[in-house]
Amino acid sequence: MYGTGEIKKTGMGFGAKIGIVAALLVVVAAALFVKNNRAEIKAEAASPVAAATPDAKQPPAQAETPKAALPRLVDLGAGKCIPCKMMAPILEELKMEYTGKMEVVFIDVWENPDAGMKYGINIIPTQIFYDAAGKELFRHEGFFAKEDILAKWKELGVEFGASEKQAFSRLEPAQPDTRPVEAICYMCDGDVNPKTRVMLKTNKGDVCLCSPHCYFITYTSLTDKVEIASSHERTQVTDWATGQPMAAVNAHFLLGQDERHRPTVKAFADKAAAEKEMHSAGGNLSDWKALEEKELANRCAFCDRANYPEDAARVKVESLSAWGCCPMCALGVAARLQKDITVEQRDALTGEIVRLTTINDSVAALEPKTVVAWAGQKKYPGGKMVSTGCFKQAFFVNEDNLRKWVELHPTATGKQITIGQALAEKMKLTPEQISMACKIGECAPR
Ligand SMILES: [Zn+2]
Ligand SMILES: [Zn+2]
Known part of the structure; x- marks a missing residue:
């Protein structure tokens, strides 16, 4: 996954934190705020946010002459307002799929309040549709879905045909994954070597992992405090020498490298067997505690998972x-x-x-x-x-x-x-x- 969860779209429905605020003031304040502390200005607004409201007599600005004579979609928003953020991937897709057919422009009116003023918008996000001659055809306020944008263009008499460049995708595997469950690592989806298999016992069943490393990634992905506290005790590693499962916390470990210089971890029930392997294969001996320390040392700055x-x-x-x-x-x-x-x-x-x-x-x-x-x-x-x-x-x-x-x-x-x-x-x-x-x-x- 993108390292992320699903995007709950409930944001649009939240009436609770409607950020309709005196326009100009906010724009200026936000611009200053942005400079001082970007983290502070998480927009609370789940609905469109008030934007600059210039003198009503001022006519909406005509778009500047487009470089090429293309229909143009201008989205005025801000990086921190939630419906604006939801617009961003849509604009990116339109930009990519309609290259050479439609110009897509995003203007951040908090970063660039003058531009917002020029277009005479009332709220963000606002999308303005211009024909190839630069004449405004339509404007829409609030979140606007991709299909709705394309339908609107059509309604306005602007036809793009099929998108120039459908992004490459493959939604069905070319070959089914026929591996049995116990041969697949729950975390990395790689093959499980029976000599390094790790089993994490959970009340929903055993979770099979390819290595102690994938165990520690799984461990750093847990959220339930009780589960986390007992996770190590519920974990079995495989004795490299005999292929038998054993409690992870009691095992001896040999930390080495494979031919491609990737870290390897072998578990042993018997310390003498671990030493014997060390003499032939190299590496360093470790107990569970030291292994844990090493494995948890590097963490993802986004999701906090352990990584090498x-x-x-x-x-x-x-x-x-x-x-x-x-x-x-x-x-x-x-x-x-x-x-x-x-x-x-x-x-x-x-x-x-x-x-x-x-x-x-x-x-x-x-x-x-x-x-x-x-x-x-x-x-x-x-x-x-x-x-x-x-x-x-x-x-x-x-x-x-x-x-x-x-x-x-x-x-x-x-x-x-x-x-x-x-x-x-x-x-x-x-x-x-x-x-x-x-x-x-x-x-x-x-
Ligand atoms: Zn794995
Ligand atoms: Zn991550």
Whole structure:
């Protein structure tokens, strides 16, 4: 999953915190506030927010002459108002799918109050439709769904035909996953080596994990205090020497590396057997306590899951360095901390470095420019798309690499999205949703 939970759309219905406020004052105050403390201005408003109300006699501004003669959709909103955030991924999709057919412009009227004034809007978000000659055809106030926007264009007599560029997606696996449940890691979906299997006993049944590492990721995804407190005691590891299950807390561990320099953890019931393996395979001995300390040392700055730095996206926030356990989580750090970030992540196919910077909740720089994201998702009964978890999210330097990677992963399902869409999905999360991101129960258990 995107490291996130589902987006509850109840926000629109909340009457409780209607933020209709004296317009101009708020715009100016908000602009100042933005500079001083961006985190403070979480818009409370679940309904459209009052915007600048210029002199009623002032006519709405004509759009500036478009560069190319294209129909133009201007959305006036703010990064922090909830319906505006819900508009962001829609605008990104329209931008991508109708390149060369429709110009899509977003203006943040809190960051840029003059622009808001010029259009003479009353609330945010407001969408204004212009024809190719720059004549205003229609304006809509509040959240406007993608289908409704496209239907409105049609009604206004502007036809785009089928979208130029349908984003690549695969919603049904090319091959079914035929592995038996006990051969699949609950956390990473990887194959379970019977010599490193971990079993977490829960009252809903046993959860099978591929390694102590995936156990600690699961552990950091739990939310129930009672479950967390007893989790280690309920966990069995496999004795590398005999293949027998044993209590994790009593085991001896040999920490090493595989041929690809990835950390490995082998468990032993017998210390002498662990030492013997160490002499032939190398590594360091550890008990459960020291293993736990090492495994929990690096945490995702978005979802708080344990991760290995070699697997994680690097996130820079001001002068600090943090980790995102997957590329989507890395983007989520901007939402959780309400700060601009720089993300470095490897192309999932080639390992090439992809780098991006956000400014004011938008993607400001992308290296290379062709970077795309794969949102691992699957269809639930009823048709709703849900994320398939942190291990199924990826960035690529270009669409070609993404398509090759999808070919190589016949069970992968999801869709190609822009980095802007991926960021927008994160920025619209509420603090409550962020606190539950990637937690067990939000990530669909199998
Ligand atoms: Zn695993
Ligand atoms: Zn994460």
